Amino acid sequence: MKKRGKEVTFVVILLAAILAMVFYSAASDSYRISPDKSSKLPLNQMELHYIKEKKEAVLAVSEDLEYLQKGFLQEYIQSIMAPSGLGIRLVKKGQEAADAEIVLVDEELRAQIDEVNFTAPLFQITGTLFVNHGSSLSKKSLTGVCIKGQFTNEEKRTISYDGKAIILEEVDSIDEAIKVAEKKKMDCIIGDQSAIVAALDSRGIADKYVDMYASLYKSNVCIMTDNQDHALYSILNQCIKNADTRVLMGRAQEHWFGIGDPLVQEGRYKDAAALLIIVFAAVFCAFFFYYQSNKNLYNELTERMNQLTASKQEMQTTFNGVSYYMAELTPEGAILDINKAFLGYVNRQVMGSTIAEALELPSELEKTLETMLADTRDTGRGTSRELTLKNHILEVNIFPILNPKGETEKLLFMASDVTRERMAERQMLQDNKMIAVGQLAAGVAHEIRNPLGVIRNYCYVLKNMKDEESQSQAVQVIEKSVDTAGNIIDNLLNFSRISKKQVQEVYIKEHISSVISLNKGMMKKKQIGIFVRCGEDFQVKMAVESFDMIFINLVSNAIDAMDQMGQLTIEIYRTEDEFYVEVQDTGTGIEEDIIKDIFNPFFTTKSMTEGNGLGLYIVYNEVQKMNGEIKVDSKVGEGTTFKVILPIRTEEDNLE
Missing domain, CATH: 3.40.190.290 (D-Maltodextrin-Binding Protein; domain 2)
Known part of the structure; x- marks a missing residue:
């Protein structure tokens, strides 16, 4: 500050000296207010x-x-x-x-x-x-x-x-x-x-x-x-x-x-020496201010560079400190930089190689990752997928890094190991299935008891009948009853099996009818009528086990919501790209102030022994994984309608 003060004082003194010389020159000079009549023109x-x-x-x-x-x-x-x-x-x-x-x-x-x-x-x-x-x-x-x-x-x-x-x-x-x-x-x-x-x-x-x-x-x-x-x-x-x-x-x-x-x-500047001093002083001042401005600019630039370096170091610390596997990529997918978490995951030098090579992906997953890179590079929007790699499930996100012109200059790869979370979700799904199986057990037992009773009766008939025609008819009835009992058991086993998310092509009306059979015992017990409305049956490609989990939960909730003599209506229809399944009951309905919470985990209006609050939460998540949508409409005292909207064709890699 002292040095700066001296510089300012010097400039002020110099300017004062220049002004003094100017005023002196002005005071000593005279103005020409008329032409010089003594001067003669060069006339011929x-x-x-x-x-x-x-x-x-x-x-x-x-x-x-x-x-x-x-x-x-x-x-x-x-x-x-x-x-x-x-x-x-x-x-x-x-x-x-x-x-x-x-x-x-x-x-x-x-x-x-x-x-x-x-x-x-x-x-x-x-x-x-x-x-x-x-x-x-x-x-x-x-x-x-x-x-x-x-x-x-x-x-x-x-x-x-x-x-x-x-x-x-x-x-x-x-x-x-x-x-x-x-x-x-x-x-x-x-x-x-x-x-x-x-x-x-x-x-x-x-x-x-x-x-x-x-x-x-x-x-x-x-x-x-x-x-x-x-x-x-x-x-x-x-x-x-x-x-x-x-x-x-x-x-x-x-x-x-x-x-x-x-x-x-x-004659304002008759004194040549004064003029030279003024010119010199002006030039000196100009250079002095030029020097000062450059010096200030240099100091400001140095400060900005220090701030930029500190910001870069802070960013690098953050980059290395997060637990996500992170990598900076070229638009083509070559690795420019990785953080410590990613280095610990691959446990080798991968700089310069492609991200697919660093992760050692099989050919089909390598193509999937290349598609994600291309989508992000071309659209300028982030992409997200889950990749199953060996014994790990990686949740992969790729984001564009844009230059000042808005063009994709680099890509940011982020991945996290979600194996434990997905295993926990699958276990929770299986547990919920077992709970549903327990709730279905009474109805299934009643359904199996009916064909067993028929078999017992016709076995007695076989013992006492002599003619071959009567015996043949009895055998056919017994075989049909055995098939009925076997189908019920198969449906129950299929539903309780651990989900592998396999994609299958099924006729939707026929498949829904087979799933409804698991609840027939409960519906008969409460005298609930069921109506399935569907035009011509049609094929869909979907993860069947996920759909069964969705449908069984919705039907079970509908039965629980109705007292004796209720009515359950299943309506199935389609558009060009989607199909709709509506589950409508005539139960007590859902109050308006809680309808927004019904898909939250562990939210339930049932007692501790009747439900755990995970049914609709699992329904919502399974619908999302199938790239679908679920809507609910309810009136207290009149009933509730759940509408599930799913794509008719669902690619298998979208169900990972």
């Missing part, structure tokens, strides 16, 4: 003779410039011509014979260049628009005033402001224009910028009109001579080029209009 003998003989030149003022005050033009041109000694007298055009003419140079005059000569410009006239800021611009048209002859009738019709036409009134001079505008409260004044500003100032109303800097026209004012009058043309042109027209114009404007351009200072 012909030009000197012309001045001696002529003594005074008569200049006619063009009609386009009559609005300018004659005294202003007279003084301005006389001051220009003073070094030559030639007098100047201005007259109106046509008033008397003139030696030359003061004109506003336009295209029409330039076309006569072969007949006339134009001197260097005396000055330039800038035509602009002044608007009365007190006027209401909501009118359809505006009123204005201009100098007579400034515009043709056609030009006047084209002049507008803010899309509104300006109706112009013409007067003879600037002073008269200002008087008319003030008296009639005109909206606009159009004319020579400098002359209007001076006239407004002289009347003390400069604050009432705003210069719009419209630049309606810019024209040079020159002296036009006959192309045969070489001597006069040369004298006029030399005087104009030699004169400091800016200074002389300022003096004339100040005299006639009350304003003037800033006068040019002569």
Whole structure:
């Protein structure tokens, strides 16, 4: 801080010294307020003779410039011509014979260049628009005033402001224009910028009109001579080029209009040493500030780099600290970097190899992973799958890493070992199956007892019948009863078997009817009627064991929700890509405030001995794994409908 303070103090002292020298130079210098009459023009003998003989030149003022005050033009041109000694007298055009003419140079005059000569410009006239800021611009048209002859009738019709036409009134001079505008409260004044500003100032109303800097026209004012009058043309042109027209114009404007351009200072930097010191000091200050800005920029850049390094180290620590197996990949799947957890999993050097090679995937899983990489790379969205590898189940997620243009520059691979979780889920599913089997046992036993009773009766008949035809009929009945009992036992065994998620093609109506048979005992006991509505039976490809788990839980819940004499309706229908199974009961219904919680684990309205709250939770998860959807609609006292929506074709790898 102390060093910085010294630098600032040094700069302040240096600037103070420069300012002191500037003020000293300004105080010691003088302004040139008139041309140097002692200086003589390099005139030849012909030009000197012309001045001696002529003594005074008569200049006619063009009609386009009559609005300018004659005294202003007279003084301005006389001051220009003073070094030559030639007098100047201005007259109106046509008033008397003139030696030359003061004109506003336009295209029409330039076309006569072969007949006339134009001197260097005396000055330039800038035509602009002044608007009365007190006027209401909501009118359809505006009123204005201009100098007579400034515009043709056609030009006047084209002049507008803010899309509104300006109706112009013409007067003879600037002073008269200002008087008319003030008296009639005109909206606009159009004319020579400098002359209007001076006239407004002289009347003390400069604050009432705003210069719009419209630049309606810019024209040079020159002296036009006959192309045969070489001597006069040369004298006029030399005087104009030699004169400091800016200074002389300022003096004339100040005299006639009350304003003037800033006068040019002569000899302001006479002292060459002071000038060199100022230049040196300015250069030194520029380099000093350049050095300081670069130094500040360098310090800021260093600080940002340190922050970036710290952020990178923090990110690397986080990358290595998470328990997920993480790898940074190229868009094609080659490994760029891995974290410690991934290194511990593969237990070897895998940098540069592909992610499939690092995981040692079999060919079918390698194709699955390549598809995931391609999907993420092409769509810019993350993908997620479960891969079964040897004795492990990996939950794999792949995310895009985008560049500033939004393009996929790299890929982030994340995997976690979910073997224990999936085993626990499968065990929980199997436990729930066993609970359902226990609930079905009474009904199944009753269903088996019926064919066994038939077998017992017909065995007695066989013992006492003599004719072969009666014996053959009894044997057929016994065989049919044995088949019935065997089907019931097969259904129960299939349902209780540990799930392997195998995909099979089944006829859905026929399959649902076989699963319903497991509940017939319970429905008969409660005298519940069952109706299966389905049009033409159709085939679907699905994980049959998962569907059975879903359907059995929904049917069991429906039976539990109904008292005696209830009605269970199963409705099956399809669209082009999906099929629907609706399970509708006439039970007590579900209260509205708890319907959102029924799919949560361990949520139940039953007693501890009647349920564990996992049935609908398992139903929901199995439906999700089959890429399906489940909806519920219930009214208290009327019943509940569960609608399961599943795809007709489900790829096996989507059921992993």
